[in-house]
Structure formats: C-alpha cells, structure tokens
Amino acid sequence: MKRWTPLAASCAALMLAACGDDGGGSQALGADPKLPEPQGGLLPSMKIAEPAAWGENKPVVPQGYTISAIATDLKIPRQTLVLPNGDILVAEGRGGSAPKLKPKDVIAGYIKAKGTTKVESGDRLTLLRDADGDGRYELKTVFAEDLNAPYGLAYHDGKLYVANQDELVRFDYQEGQTRAGGKPTSVAKLPAEINHHWTKALAISPDGRFLYVGIGSNSNITERGMEAERDRAMVWQVDAETGAYKPYATGLRNPTALAIHPETRQLWAVVNERDELGPDLVPDYLTSVREGAFYGWPYSYWGQNVDPRVKPGDPDKVASAVKPDYALGSHVAALGVSFSVPQMGNAFANGAFVGEHGSWNRKQPVGYKVVFVPFANGRPAGQPVDFVTGFRDPDGKTRGRPVGVTVAPRGALIVADDLSNTVWRVSRRQ
Numbered sequence: 045m046k047r048w049t050p051l052a053a054s055c056a057a058l059m060l061a062a063c064g065d066d067g068g069g070s071q072a073l074g075a076d077p078k079l080p081e082p083q084g085g086l087l088p089s090m091k092i093a094e095p096a097a098w099g100e101n102k103p104v105v106p107q108g109y110t111i112s113a114i115a116t117d118l119k120i121p122r123q124t125l126v127l128p129n130g131d132i133l134v135a136e137g138r139g140g141s142a143p144k145l146k147p148k149d150v151i152a153g154y155i156k157a158k159g160t161t162k163v164e165s166g167d168r169l170t171l172l173r174d175a176d177g178d179g180r181y182e183l184k185t186v187f188a189e190d191l192n193a194p195y196g197l198a199y200h201d202g203k204l205y206v207a208n209q210d211e212l213v214r215f216d217y218q219e220g221q222t223r224a225g226g227k228p229t230s231v232a233k234l235p236a237e238i239n240h241h242w243t244k245a246l247a248i249s250p251d252g253r254f255l256y257v258g259i260g261s262n263s264n265i266t267e268r269g270m271e272a273e274r275d276r277a278m279v280w281q282v283d284a285e286t287g288a289y290k291p292y293a294t295g296l297r298n299p300t301a302l303a304i305h306p307e308t309r310q311l312w313a314v315v316n317e318r319d320e321l322g323p324d325l326v327p328d329y330l331t332s333v334r335e336g337a338f339y340g341w342p343y344s345y346w347g348q349n350v351d352p353r354v355k356p357g358d359p360d361k362v363a364s365a366v367k368p369d370y371a372l373g374s375h376v377a378a379l380g381v382s383f384s385v386p387q388m389g390n391a392f393a394n395g396a397f398v399g400e401h402g403s404w405n406r407k408q409p410v411g412y413k414v415v416f417v418p419f420a421n422g423r424p425a426g427q428p429v430d431f432v433t434g435f436r437d438p439d440g441k442t443r444g445r446p447v448g449v450t451v452a453p454r455g456a457l458i459v460a461d462d463l464s465n466t467v468w469r470v471s472r473r474q
Contacts, residue, residue, distance in 0.1 A: 071373035071410060072327045075424060079346060083322030089407040090152065093159030093442035098464055101443060104434035105470050108389065111432065114174075114181040114458075115467040119166025121460040122243070123301070123380070123448035124467065125197035129219050131173050132181070132450075132458060134467055136166030139193030139209035139242035145267055156404050159442065161463055167191045169206065171222055172467065179456075179471060188215065188224040196246025196302070198255060203284070207244035207257055210236035212282060231255070232287040235275050238262045241316075243379075247302035248284070250309055255282040256292060256333075258299030264319050265342045265354055277341050279313065279333055295339035295365065301381040301448065302333070303396070308422040314378035314398055315368070317345060323406040327371035328378045330398060330417060330424065340365040370424040375403035376411035380449035380460070384416070387455025389472050395419040397431060397457055399446035412436040414446050414459055432459060432470060 072079055098113075105111045115121075119136045126132055144150045168191055173183035188206075196207030204217040206228065213228035234244055234257065241260025248255050261277040262268050279299055281292035298316040305312060311333040317326035318341070326345040338361060340347065342354045347367035350357065372378050380399030384392055395418040400411035414432035417424050435444040444461040451457055457470040 070324075072324065072371045073373055074427060075370055077327055077346070077371040079327075079349065080322065080324050082325055084320075089323065090405055091407055091409055091440070092156055092404045093402060093412070093436065093445065093463065094440045095159065095161075095463060096437075096441040096443050098443045098466075101434070103432050103444065103459075103468060105432055106391075108473055109470055110473050111468055111470045112179065113466050114179075114469045115170070115172050115184050116465065118170060118465040118467065119163055119168070120161060120462050121447065121465060121467055122195050122462060123197055124450045124458045124460050125199060126450055126452045126458065127199060127217075127219070130177075130452070130454070131171055132467070133187060133197055133204075134170045134172065134460065135194040135197055135206065135448075136168055136170060137191065137193040137195070138165040139195075140239055141236075141242070142238050142240035142262065152405075159404065159445075159463075161465060163465055165193065167193060169194060169224075173222070179469065183222070185222055187222065188228070193242060195243045196257065198246045198248040200248050200252035200284075203252070205231065205246060205248065205255060205284075207234065207246040209239060209242045209244060210234055212244070212246075212255065212257060212287075230287070231284070232282050232289055235259055238268065238272055240268075241276075241298045243298075243300055245299055245302045245313070247304055247311060250304060253284060255284050256280065256302050256311055257282060257289075258296070258302050258313060260298035260300070260316075261341065265351060279311070281335075292335055293333045293337045293339065295341045295361075296333075297341040299333075300379045301399075303381045303383055305422060306383055306385075310422065312381065312383075312396070314372070314381045315339070316377055317374070318342070318351065319375070319405055321351075323408070324374050327374050328376050329368040329372055330370040330378070330381065330396060331368035334366065337366045338364050339368065346371070370417060372398060372400070372415070372428065373410055375406050377401035377403060378411075379447045380414075382449045382451045382457075384451055385453060385455060387453075388451065388457070389455075392416050392429075392431065396424075397449045397451065398428070399449040399459065401445050401447060401462075402436065402442075409436065409440075412442065412445060414449055414457070431457070432468070435461070
C-alpha cells in the first residue's frame with residue numbers, strides 16, 4: 045500500500061477501462077422487479093463521486109418544501125435521532141478494519157476513497173437544539189465522545205442506546221440534558237473482528253423490551269469463509285435489560301438501517317445487496333424483517349435466484365429464502381430509512397423515506413438522493429418518488445451523499461450528509 049504511486053493509479057484506470065462497457069440499463073424497482081441475467085468480468089465499471097463544495101447551492105426538494113443546513117463542519121455524520129423534546133442527536137464516525145483480499149479490492153478501495161470525506165472520524169454524538177422552534181438550531185454541542193464509530197441510535201423511557209461498531213451501549217438520559225452524565229453502560233458486545241461491513245443499525249421495540257441490531261457480512265459473498273460470517277449478515281434481537289441476544293432474521297447481507305412501522309409495529313430494514321453481478325444486479329431493498337426468516341445471502345438473491353459463485357451451495361437454504369418486499373435499485377447504497385407522519389403533507393404522509401448514499405460500481409451512477417416509498421395498508425404501494433436531490437451534478441461533481449434520514453414527529457425530515465459533513469432539515473413551507 046505504501047507504494048501506491050501515480051503509475052499504479054494509471055494501471056488501475058486501465059484495468060477499469062478494460063472491464064467492458066456495462067453502461068447499466070433500467071433499474072429494477074418495486075415489489076416485483078424484472079431482474080436481468082448476471083454479468084461477470086475482471087472488475088465492475090466504476091464511477092465514483094467527485095467531491096465539490098456546496099457554495100451557494102443546496103439540495104433540491106419538491107415544491108412547497110424548503111431545505112436548510114442546520115449543522116455544518118461535523119465529523120462524518122451517519123445517523124440521527126430526534127429526542128422527545130425535539131433535540132437532535134447525530135452519530136459521527138468512520139469504522140471498519142477489513143484487510144484487502146485481492147488486487148481488485150485495493151483498486152476498488154482506492155477509487156471509492158476518492159468519493160468520501162477526508163475529515164477524521166468524530167467517534168462522538170453531537171446534540172443540536174432549536175430552543176425557539178424557528179427551524180434554526182442555535183446550539184451545537186458534543187453530547188458524548190470517545191465512542192467507537194457510533195452509528196445506530198435508539199431511545200426509550202430515559203434510556204439512550206448507541207450501536208458502536210463493536211458494542212451496544214446505553215446512556216441514562218434526562219429530558220433537556222446536553223451532555224452525557226458519564227461513560228455508557230455496556231449492553232452487548234457486537235461482532236467486530238475484521239468488520240468489513242462495520243455499520244451497526246439499531247431500532248427498539250415500542251415497549252422498549254428489545255433492541256434490534258443490523259449486522260452486515262464480512263465479505264461480498266463469503267470470500268473469507270463462513271467462519272468469518274458467524275453472527276453476521278443478520279438482525280439480532282437483544283434483550284434491553286440483560287443483553288442476551290439471538291438471531292431474529294438471517295441472510296441479510298448488509299442491513300444498514302432499521303425502523304418500526306408506526307401502525308403495524310413491524311420491523312423494517314434497508315439492505316445493501318451483493319456486488320459483481322453487473323450494474324443492474326442485485327437490487328438493494330426495503331423489506332419487512334420477519335422473525336425467523338432467511339433472506340438468501342449468500343446462496344441466493346431476491347428470493348431463490350441462485351448465486352453460482354457461492355461454493356458449496358445449499359439448496360435447502362435457497363428453497364427457504366424469503367423474497368424482499370421492495371426493490372430500490374441496484375447499487376444505490378441505501379443507508380437510511382424512516383417512516384413518515386401526516387405532518388409531512390398529504391403527498392408524503394404515508395410511507396418511508398430512504399437515504400441513498402450512491403453507487404460506485406456503475407458507469408451510470410445511481411442513488412445520491414433521498415426517495416419516498418409510498419405505503420398503503422402497512423405495505424409499499426407504488427413507485428419511489430424523489431424527495432431530496434441535487435447532491436450530484438450530471439457532470440459528476442458531488443456536493444453531498446445522504447446517509448441517515450429521520451422524520452421529526454412535528455413534521456420535518458432530518459438528513460445526514462457524510463460528504464459535506466452537514467445535517468439538512470426539510471420542512472413544509474409555512
């Protein structure tokens with residue numbers, strides 16, 4: 045790695061150019077997507093973000109809505125949480141420690157790193173407060189620090205839960221508090237050896253009894269062997285009092301965000317699917333997470349479509365694989381999900397907002413926006429609608445990349461942007 049020179053970078057560019065023109069066709073979307081045939085190759089086509097400053101620009105929202113930056117100069121904001129008094133907590137940090145397995149991993153890592161922030165990991169929680177309710181957050185202060193790549197956040201009845209990349213912890217919280225009262229209490233250790241997919245998503249049951257932790261795989265399709273995948277590629281159910289855990293649902297390659305539907309109380313997730321089957325496979329997805337269900341990884345995708353690269357296969361597991369509920373498109377890198385409230389306006393009152401970080405392995409980039417998936421009767425119903433766009437220009441200049449999205453109960457969407465290190469707030473015009 046120390047000898048990664050401009051010559052090596054040029055060689056990488058040549059290798060990428062030799063991968064073939066896989067331009068990318070139409071994206072598979074919705075409950076019944078039409079999936080293309082898999083494609084192979086030495087490397088996928090890659091086209092990563094070209095970071096640029098926002099300047100006078102800002103993201104684009106639908107007519108009748110307004111967007112503003114409520115916090116800037118953060119240290120890699122990932123997920124946010126709205127507390128009962130309206131304060132916002134922001135988890136900041138970068139994790140991961142997986143060594144590269146093959147030369148293509150080194151090349152892909154180099155390319156992807158060009159499209160991320162150069163800011164150091166915050167490893168902290170920042171609190172934002174709008175004391176007078178005018179939409180401007182006058183207070184920005186560090187709530188807790190010395191954490192380890194915090195990501196998932198949840199709250200219930202005076203308990204604040206944080207999913208670090210290696211441990212689920214708990215803070216006692218009193219309304220109005222602006223600083224944690226001390227070091228957190230450990231609830232449960234989380235898988236962190238290797239930690240290829242390091243983010244640990246988090247949700248809590250409405251009664252506060254159980255925590256749900258999304259834990260990604262340690263590989264694309266088990267290149268490190270199945271032993272490295274123990275307790276991974278699944279959602280854990282953790283007893284909030286004892287820390288005892290069990291697999292709640294399995295075969296989820298990288299569940300990056302979790303949310304409870306406000307009416308049905310069903311757990312939902314957005315999941316990043318596998319790579320290297322072409323620009324239009326496999327769709328990342330939004331799905332209900334059913335207790336005891338198996339969602340296919342690594343043996344199959346989108347139900348029972350067998351991945352021939354996984355050796356040995358497992359026909360019995362494939363036969364049991366559950367088809368996800370809703371395709372978001374391949375390689376959009378969905379990293380955030382939050383259910384709406386009526387205060388968001390009639391067109392966006394019933395459904396889920398999804399933050400799409402954006403692709404790196406398609407010639408024609410996708411994602412780089414927040415979409416709204418309409419629901420009816422507790423299920424997705426209709427095509428996704430663009431809600432926050434303008435993060436990436438057609439010429440490749442990229443000013444932001446959405447991660448976590450959180451709907452505030454009084455009617456605003458909070459969006460974490462980990463490229464410009466900004467938190468945005470979208471609300472209806474008065």
